[in-house]
Amino acid sequence: MRRFVSFFVVMLVLGAFTAVAQEAGSKATSSKSVQRLNRAPVNKEVLQVKLPRPFESRLPNGLIVVVLERHKLPTIAATLWVKAGALQDPKDMPGVAEFHAAMMREGTATQNSSQIAEATDAIGAALSTSASYGQAFTSVSISGLKETAGKMFSVMADVALNPIFPAEELEKFRARKLAQLQQQRSQPGFLAQEKFRSVLYGDFPAAVISASPESTRAIKVEDLRKFHDAWFAPNNAILGIVGDVAPEEGMRLATQYFGGWQQKAVPAQSLPPLPAPQPRKVYLIQRPGSVQTNLVAGNLTLKRTDPDYIPLTVANRILGGGAAARLFIELREEKGYTYGSYSQFTADIYPGPFQATSEQRNNVSKGALDALLAELRKMRDEPVPSAELEDDKRSLVAAFALSLENPANLLSRWLTVKYYGLPQDYWDTFPGKISAVTAANVQQISRRYIDMDHLQVVVVGDGGQPAEEQAGGKTIRDVLGGGDYGPLQVFSAEGKPVPGGGAPKQ
Missing domain, CATH: 3.30.830.10 (Metalloenzyme, LuxS/M16 peptidase-like)
Known part of the structure; x- marks a missing residue:
C-alpha cells in the first residue's frame, strides 16, 4: 500500500512538472524579450584606471x-x-x-x-x-x-x-x-x-x-x-x-x-594615396563543393589617431564585438543561421577596415546576408537603448582593466602610445572617454563609418547551391546577381574573373 501511495505521489509531482513545462512551451518567447529578474546590482560609477608611468x-x-x-x-x-x-x-x-x-x-x-x-x-x-x-x-x-x-x-x-x-x-x-x-x-x-x-x-x-x-x-x-x-x-x-x-x-x-648600434639615415615612410571608395558591389568567390558560405561586408574607416576611434570602439562592441552583441544574438541565437557572427575594425597609420562577418550553411545564405545588412542599417537608423549601451561600455572598461594585469599587454599599450604619438594620458582617460559615449554619438559614428553606399560584400562558397531553405529556391549566384545587393562580380578561388559569372540564370 505504501509503495502504491509513494508511486501515486511521484506521478502527481511529475504530472505537475509536465503541465508547467507544457504551459511554458506554449508561451515561449524569443531571447530578446526575456527579462532577467535576478540580476546583481550594477555599479554605475566609472571605473578609475591609472596605468603605471614608464x-x-x-x-x-x-x-x-x-x-x-x-x-x-x-x-x-x-x-x-x-x-x-x-x-x-x-x-x-x-x-x-x-x-x-x-x-x-x-x-x-x-x-x-x-x-x-x-x-x-x-x-x-x-x-x-x-x-x-x-x-x-x-x-x-x-x-x-x-x-x-x-x-x-x-x-x-x-x-x-x-x-x-x-x-x-x-x-x-x-x-x-x-x-x-x-x-x-x-x-x-x-x-x-x-x-x-x-x-x-x-x-x-x-x-x-x-x-x-x-x-x-x-x-x-x-x-x-x-x-x-x-x-x-x-x-x-x-x-x-x-x-x-x-x-x-x-x-x-x-x-x-x-648602445653600440650605429645611427644612420633611413628612408622616409611614404605611402601612396588611398583609392576613392567604390560604389557598393558584391564579389562571389566560387568554391565548388563548399557546404557553407563565408560572408564579409565592410568599408574603410579611420586612422588610429582619430578621435572617433573611441566611440567607434563602443559602436563595434554593440554591433558585433562578442557573443552578447547584436550580430551574434540575431544570426545565431534568434535565427540559427551560424555558429557566430561578429564585427571588428582596425586602425593604423592609414585608415583601417570595418567588417562584419558570418559563416553559414549554403541554404540560409540569403537570410544571413539580409539579417547582417539589417543590423548594419539598424546601427545607423536607430539610437541604441540606454541599458544596452551602458552594459557594453561597462564591459569594455572592465576588459581593459583586466588586460592591464598582463605585463606584456601593459608594455604594448605604452609602445602604442609612442609609436602613434598618442597623448601620454591616453590610457588614463580611456575608461572615462568610453563611459562618456552617448547613444547619439554611437548613431552618428555608425552613420559616418558604416557606409552602406560604399559597402563591399564578399561571399565565398559554391554559387550553384540553393541560397534559401524552401524547395525551388534560387541559387547563391542568382540571389547575389539579382541586383538587390549591388552589381555582382564572380571570381575563381585563384582570384581570376569568371566570364559571365555575374549574370543570374534565366
Missing part, C-alpha cells in the same frame, strides 16, 4: 627606451619595434618583411639557428620575431626570468643587429612557405579576406595579406639584407622593457646591448 629615455644613438616596473613576478620581457614592415615591401615582391623577420632567428655572424635555439632553451626564454601584413613595423621580442636578463638581451640584440640570412635556411623557409600558400587557398576565410582587402585598398600596400607564390620563389638573401640595411637603425626603433626591473637596470641593459 621611465623613458633615449640613448645617444637615438634609440628610444621605455622601462616599465612590474615587480609582481621575477620575470622580464623586452620588445624592439623597428619602424618598417610589410607596408615597406617592394610592390613586386610581397613577403620580403615576413621573410626577413622569420630569417632573423636562423643565424647571425656568431651563431647558427641551432645555437640560437639552444641558447634560449638553456635559460627558459621565449624569442619571437614578426612582421605582420598591413603594418609598418617589425618586432623582436624575448621574455624569461629576471636572473637570465643579460643572456636574454645578448640573444635578442644578436638576432636584431647581426642576422646573416643563411641561404640554406632560406630555402627551407621557402619550401615551408610554398606549402603554406597552397594550403591557404583551400581556406574560405583567407579567400574572403584576400578579396575584401583587395577591393578596399586597390594598389595601396595594405591590400596585401600574404606573399604570392611568385614572390616566394623569387626572394633572395640579397633582398633580406637590403631591407635590413635600409631600415634597421636605432634612430628608427623603440625598445620596451617590462617586469621585475628598475629603470636604472633597464637602461644599463639597453646601453650594454644596444
Whole structure:
C-alpha cells in the first residue's frame, strides 16, 4: 500500500512538472524579450584606471627606451619595434618583411639557428620575431626570468643587429612557405579576406595579406639584407622593457646591448594615396563543393589617431564585438543561421577596415546576408537603448582593466602610445572617454563609418547551391546577381574573373 501511495505521489509531482513545462512551451518567447529578474546590482560609477608611468629615455644613438616596473613576478620581457614592415615591401615582391623577420632567428655572424635555439632553451626564454601584413613595423621580442636578463638581451640584440640570412635556411623557409600558400587557398576565410582587402585598398600596400607564390620563389638573401640595411637603425626603433626591473637596470641593459648600434639615415615612410571608395558591389568567390558560405561586408574607416576611434570602439562592441552583441544574438541565437557572427575594425597609420562577418550553411545564405545588412542599417537608423549601451561600455572598461594585469599587454599599450604619438594620458582617460559615449554619438559614428553606399560584400562558397531553405529556391549566384545587393562580380578561388559569372540564370 505504501509503495502504491509513494508511486501515486511521484506521478502527481511529475504530472505537475509536465503541465508547467507544457504551459511554458506554449508561451515561449524569443531571447530578446526575456527579462532577467535576478540580476546583481550594477555599479554605475566609472571605473578609475591609472596605468603605471614608464621611465623613458633615449640613448645617444637615438634609440628610444621605455622601462616599465612590474615587480609582481621575477620575470622580464623586452620588445624592439623597428619602424618598417610589410607596408615597406617592394610592390613586386610581397613577403620580403615576413621573410626577413622569420630569417632573423636562423643565424647571425656568431651563431647558427641551432645555437640560437639552444641558447634560449638553456635559460627558459621565449624569442619571437614578426612582421605582420598591413603594418609598418617589425618586432623582436624575448621574455624569461629576471636572473637570465643579460643572456636574454645578448640573444635578442644578436638576432636584431647581426642576422646573416643563411641561404640554406632560406630555402627551407621557402619550401615551408610554398606549402603554406597552397594550403591557404583551400581556406574560405583567407579567400574572403584576400578579396575584401583587395577591393578596399586597390594598389595601396595594405591590400596585401600574404606573399604570392611568385614572390616566394623569387626572394633572395640579397633582398633580406637590403631591407635590413635600409631600415634597421636605432634612430628608427623603440625598445620596451617590462617586469621585475628598475629603470636604472633597464637602461644599463639597453646601453650594454644596444648602445653600440650605429645611427644612420633611413628612408622616409611614404605611402601612396588611398583609392576613392567604390560604389557598393558584391564579389562571389566560387568554391565548388563548399557546404557553407563565408560572408564579409565592410568599408574603410579611420586612422588610429582619430578621435572617433573611441566611440567607434563602443559602436563595434554593440554591433558585433562578442557573443552578447547584436550580430551574434540575431544570426545565431534568434535565427540559427551560424555558429557566430561578429564585427571588428582596425586602425593604423592609414585608415583601417570595418567588417562584419558570418559563416553559414549554403541554404540560409540569403537570410544571413539580409539579417547582417539589417543590423548594419539598424546601427545607423536607430539610437541604441540606454541599458544596452551602458552594459557594453561597462564591459569594455572592465576588459581593459583586466588586460592591464598582463605585463606584456601593459608594455604594448605604452609602445602604442609612442609609436602613434598618442597623448601620454591616453590610457588614463580611456575608461572615462568610453563611459562618456552617448547613444547619439554611437548613431552618428555608425552613420559616418558604416557606409552602406560604399559597402563591399564578399561571399565565398559554391554559387550553384540553393541560397534559401524552401524547395525551388534560387541559387547563391542568382540571389547575389539579382541586383538587390549591388552589381555582382564572380571570381575563381585563384582570384581570376569568371566570364559571365555575374549574370543570374534565366
